[in-house]
Amino acid sequence: MNRRNFVKAAASATAAATAANALPAPAGAATLETKIVRLNLQHTWTTTMSSSQYRDTLHTAFTRDGITGHGEGAPIVRYHEDAVSAQKAAESVRDVMLAADPMQFTKVMAGIFRRVPGEWAGKAALDIALMDWVGQKLGIPLYSYFGLDPRDAPLTTFSIGIDTPEITRQKTKEAADFPVLKVKVGLATDEPTIEAVRSVTDKPLRVDANEGWKDKEEAVRKINWLEKHGVEFIEQPMPAGMLEETRWVRSRVHIPIMADEACQRASDIPKLKECFDGVNVKLDKSGGVLEAYRMIAIAKSLGMRTMLGCMVSSSVSVTAAAHLSPLVDYADLDGNLLIANDPFRGVTVEKGKLILPRKPGLGLTAG
Numbered sequence: 001m002n003r004r005n006f007v008k009a010a011a012s013a014t015a016a017a018t019a020a021n022a023l024p025a026p027a028g029a030a031t032l033e034t035k036i037v038r039l040n041l042q043h044t045w046t047t048t049m050s051s052s053q054y055r056d057t058l059h060t061a062f063t064r065d066g067i068t069g070h071g072e073g074a075p076i077v078r079y080h081e082d083a084v085s086a087q088k089a090a091e092s093v094r095d096v097m098l099a100a101d102p103m104q105f106t107k108v109m110a111g112i113f114r115r116v117p118g119e120w121a122g123k124a125a126l127d128i129a130l131m132d133w134v135g136q137k138l139g140i141p142l143y144s145y146f147g148l149d150p151r152d153a154p155l156t157t158f159s160i161g162i163d164t165p166e167i168t169r170q171k172t173k174e175a176a177d178f179p180v181l182k183v184k185v186g187l188a189t190d191e192p193t194i195e196a197v198r199s200v201t202d203k204p205l206r207v208d209a210n211e212g213w214k215d216k217e218e219a220v221r222k223i224n225w226l227e228k229h230g231v232e233f234i235e236q237p238m239p240a241g242m243l244e245e246t247r248w249v250r251s252r253v254h255i256p257i258m259a260d261e262a263c264q265r266a267s268d269i270p271k272l273k274e275c276f277d278g279v280n281v282k283l284d285k286s287g288g289v290l291e292a293y294r295m296i297a298i299a300k301s302l303g304m305r306t307m308l309g310c311m312v313s314s315s316v317s318v319t320a321a322a323h324l325s326p327l328v329d330y331a332d333l334d335g336n337l338l339i340a341n342d343p344f345r346g347v348t349v350e351k352g353k354l355i356l357p358r359k360p361g362l363g364l365t366a367g
C-alpha cells in the first residue's frame with residue numbers, strides 16, 4: 001500500500017468507526033423517549049386565561065437508524081390538557097411509534113389521531129419528532145420537504161403579556177428589535193395597557209383579547225378604539241362559542257378579526273369563514289405539523305388570512321412551526337424567546353424576521 005492509499009484507508013476506517021459510534025441501536029430498531037420539561041419564564045406571563053412563572057411541556061425523542069427526531073407539545077389548559085396527560089397519551093401509542101415505518105408518517109399519524117382522543121399537545125410532540133426524523137433521513141430541512149423558500153418567512157411579532165403600565169412600558173422597550181408587537185388585552189385594563197405601549201413606541205400593534213370581551217357592543221367599541229391606536233388586527237375578541245356575535249362585530253369594524261381559540265383543527269375552519277377574516281394556526285392545538293399544514297391550505301382555499309402562533313414552548317415546537325411560516329401572512333412565533341432555559345437552538349430572529357435553520361429536519365442544536 002503506498003502512502004496515499006494508506007491515508008485513504010485510514011480515513012475511511014475512522015469514518016466507519018465514527019458512524020458505528022453514532023448508531024445507538026441496530027438499523028431498523030427504534031426508541032422513543034418522552035419527558036416533561038419545565039420551562040422557566042423570563043417574566044410572569046399573564047393573559048385572560050392564566051398567570052404563571054413556568055410552563056411544563058412534553059418533549060419527545062424518536063430514534064431509528066442512528067437518527068433522532070425531536071418533538072414537543074405545549075399542553076393547553078383550555079382543552080383540558082396538562083403535561084402529565086400529554087405524556088400518558090404519547091406513551092399510549094409507544095407501540096405504534098416503535099413498530100411503524102416513519103417514512104409512512106401520514107399513515108402513522110392518522111392511526112395515532114384515530115386512537116388518541118384529544119391530547120393535541122401529546123400528538124404534536126409525536127408528529128414533530130417524526131417530521132424532524134423524516135427531514136434528517138431525506139437530508140433536507142423541513143421547509144424544503146414542503147417546497148418552501150426560507151426567505152419568504154415573515155416577521156414575527158413579540159408578545160407583551162398583561163401587566164402593570166410600568167412593566168408594560170419596560171417590556172415594550174425590551175422588544176426594541178421587533179418591528180411589530182402583539183399585545184394581550186381582554187381584562188379591564190385594556191386602555192391603560194395600550195396607552196402604556198404607545199407611550200414608548202409608535203410601531204404597528206396586533207392585539208389578542210383571548211376571548212376576553214363577552215359583550216358584542218363592548219367589542220365593537222374597543223376594536224374601533226384600537227384601530228385609532230394603530231392596531232392592525234384583533235385576535236379572538238369574543239368567546240369561541242359566540243360565532244353569531246363575532247359575525248355581528250365583524251360587520252361593524254374595519255380591521256381584520258382572527259380566530260384563535262375558535263379554530264383548533266382543519267374541520268373547524270369552513271364554519272368560521274363568515275365570522276373571521278383569518279385563522280391563527282398552532283401546532284399545539286392542531287396536533288402537529290401535518291394538521292397545521294392542512295389548516296393553512298384550507299384557510300387559504302377559503303380566501304382567509306393565515307397566521308402561525310405558538311404557546312410558551314422551547315425552540316423545538318417554535319422551530320417546527322417556523323418551517324411552515326413561509327406559507328402564512330403573519331407569524332407570532334416568540335414562545336421560545338419568553339423562556340430562560342431553552343434546551344435547544346433552532347429558528348432565530350433578526351430584527352423581527354424569522355431565520356430558519358438550513359440543516360436537515362428541524363435543524364436543531366443543543367441549546
Ligand code: MG
Nearest residue numbers: 208210235260
Ligand atoms: Mg391568541
